[in-house]
Amino acid sequence: MPFIATLTLNPAMDLSVGTARVVSTDKLRCSLPRHDPGGGGINVARVVKTLGGKALAVYPAGGPFGELLQRSLDELGLVHRPVPIGGDTRESFTVDELETGLQYRFVLPGPSLAPQELQRCLDTLAALHPTPHYLVLSGSFPPGVGIGFFDELLALTRRIGARLVVDLSGEPLAYAASQGGIYLMKPSLNELASIMGHPVTDAARQEEALRSLIARGSAEIVVLSLGAEGALVACGEHLERVPSPDVPVLSAVGAGDSMLGAIVLALAEGRELGAAVRCGVAAGAATVMRPGTELCHREDVQRLIAELGRTGL
Template identity: 40%
Template sequence: MSDILTITLNPAYDVSTSVGTVTPGPKLRCEPATYDPGGGGVNVSRAISRLGGVSTAFVALGGQTGAMFHALLDAEDFEVAQFEIEGNTRQSLAVIETSTRQQYRFQLPGPDWRPKQTAAMLEHLRSHLTRGRIVVMSGSLPPGVPADIASTVNKLAVERGSRLILDTSGAALVAAAANPGPPFALLRMDGAEATEVSGRTFTSPAELADYGLELVRGGVAEQLVMSMGATGTVGVSATERFFCRPPKLETLSAIGAGDSMVAAIALELSQGMSLRDAVRHGVAAAGSAVLTPATELCSKATADEILGQVVTEEI
């Protein structure tokens, strides 16, 4: 059994293509598409494989798109624990406008979950929350799933001796920031998400670190990782505050950067590395991901090269 489990409740069958110009009205003749299994946790497992690690992906799949999704997973180098759901797995579309190099990203909603399905998922998940395991819950939630489901999963994980890393957004992140405990092992968000949750504006790493420390002291999470995009990433715990600054890189596609960061962090933590080392590797992995087109993820060789250029500063 692998030391890392990823959880994806709202996976997406990712379609990516390009077209000269995006204009309303006429048919747009696109380039041949590429297809990838997507969604936060799945992308984390894919990135872990590319970084040389091993994980198991707990994935909720259903319908014809779910079957196509699973066929794509067969080509990946990790174990899959499938949870069968009602309805079709959602799809997403990413289009690069080649005349401007801008990227357009369209996300369809997932199928509605009923309370009985959520309860069945938690029961199915329980056996995978084994002692000593790093668990990464990443991505959006399907309609119908309670916004505070991450706190429920975290409580199960703590009871069974696992440690939960959470990377989510929207109402689920707002609920996570009010987590009544036990604390998440690690909570990841970016500056814009921190603004959405807190109602404040953050203009510096120090301001973001101050907010992260508030969440740590409030028992929300033991550690915070807070990204400021290409500028760098803040790491916060009860005992340290630091900022990891990457080298300047040309972005081809932002898709997968956050998932690559979380993958590297989870992999380093599963091997007993410090938060500081884990975040440095996460910044390097995210940097390697933005250098790849469409929905491609990080490259270990490129991440290793970038790692030596990441500068860590005390806050």
Template identity: 40%
Template sequence: MKSIATLTLNPTIDASYDVDRVIPTHKIRTRNERYEPGGGGINVARVFCRLGGRVECLYLSGGGTGAAFDGLLDDMGLPRRAIAIAEPTRVASAVHEAETGKEFRFVPAGPTISDEECAECLDLLREVDCDYFVASGSLPPGIADDFYVRAGEIMRERGIPLVLDTSGEALKTTLTAGGVYLVKPSAGELRQFTGEALEEPEAIGAAAMAIVAAGQAELVAVTLGHKGAVLAQASGTTFVPALEIEARSAVGAGDSFLATMLFALSEGRDPVEAFRYGMAGGAASVLNPGTGLAHPDDIERLFAQVARA
């Protein structure tokens, strides 16, 4: 079985609650409280591990919330290596309003990282032993936009493919440098990268193919939310429509997509089949409230439907 190492520079304790109704200034009683370790790379590792893969979580951790975050990972049995930082790990909240079915999400920017802490993180990457390296999530304040470029250079020197899932300037800078194995932008992130409207799947596929043609990434999987997803590779593009399911939470759907697609690739499945498996993973994630992410039974059941789409 292939292994992955995930890097999460801005992890978060994901708190989620159910309420009857959100009312300004009122004390609102919650139920079904859940506290789980989150952040892009952590979520990818959780799902990849559920599928039977081997993982190691690398992340920044600080303060009392960092200690709590470490404990949450230990409770899940996820192998981990934390880089200690001075400022506390962030806490994010997702509130599901029962009366309307709406979900409210509150996400802090995260701690400010020093140059010394950043350098220590890069040093740790030279010790990582894995088959795929996943750089996933936002960059916290203090870390330069080219951090994932430097991380990718370290991985290439060691012959380890880089899997990227980030946004904004970090995505633009890293893709421009090239050499990414798999990148998973959302449609909005791809629009921001290209500066184009990209409304239809055909236009999105063309933009993704341009990334492949430029040598910036070998595989580009673009998630389109309720519309589906597009895969671009050297042989062309594939569009798969989304399954019609009742969504309970959008938190971590993209991470579940990436984890399941990468797991399938690690098993030797061809990119299109792996992409469809990723679609099932993303759909399975939204079935669960809060930050439950995708579960194997749901993934397999939904994959049978995606395969016919």
């Protein structure tokens, strides 16, 4: 099976708790905390492994949470290559308000990365054997990482013959879209609007925006994540909407990463694009069914894929 590698420049240990209500100045009695390794590329690799694929995660790690992150990935049996750094890996946390069903997500900044630490990340990827068929860059850029890092990573993927998959936001995403050379890009609605410079809330504008990105060579495939509405995918002249199954929503944490992991794995397995995106939509839906920072379960993904097939979606 083709090998999938991921790069997470700003990983985190994700903590999730529940409390009856979030009230200012009160002491909030919380449930027992749950810790999960997090960060875009790490979540993608975890989902690939959960669904039976072969993935390896590369990420910078330092300090107590960096050590906890490494131990957690060992316990999950995920193949990973931590890159030692001088700073401390961050922690982020999610609070579920049990009386209302609302969720509060607190995303903390990560440590600054020095140029030599970034270079070690690239060197680690270049030294992977076997060479990955797909390289997924997912998550935020931490302090100290300029948008020019994308050029170095793109050059590396070309040297090793890997397909570059991108799930970024903000300035790094806009820059990546302007440079092109991407195999697959997965923006959200807000991220797509930031690239295009105008709202893309209606279906016609969404389709026009994806066609524009394909036409100007930003990516070979663009998958627009639409949350509960599923996804819109474009490749060449092909344009397809994939609705999402109706599922109970407990937490949105990691849903987009789960979608991307399942899509890349399905493409690596040789599935056609529409089927791959249906796998991704099913994985995203299976993740929102889980509490806190827990990701999808394989049996849920398989059941939802079968449901999409039965309903003709």
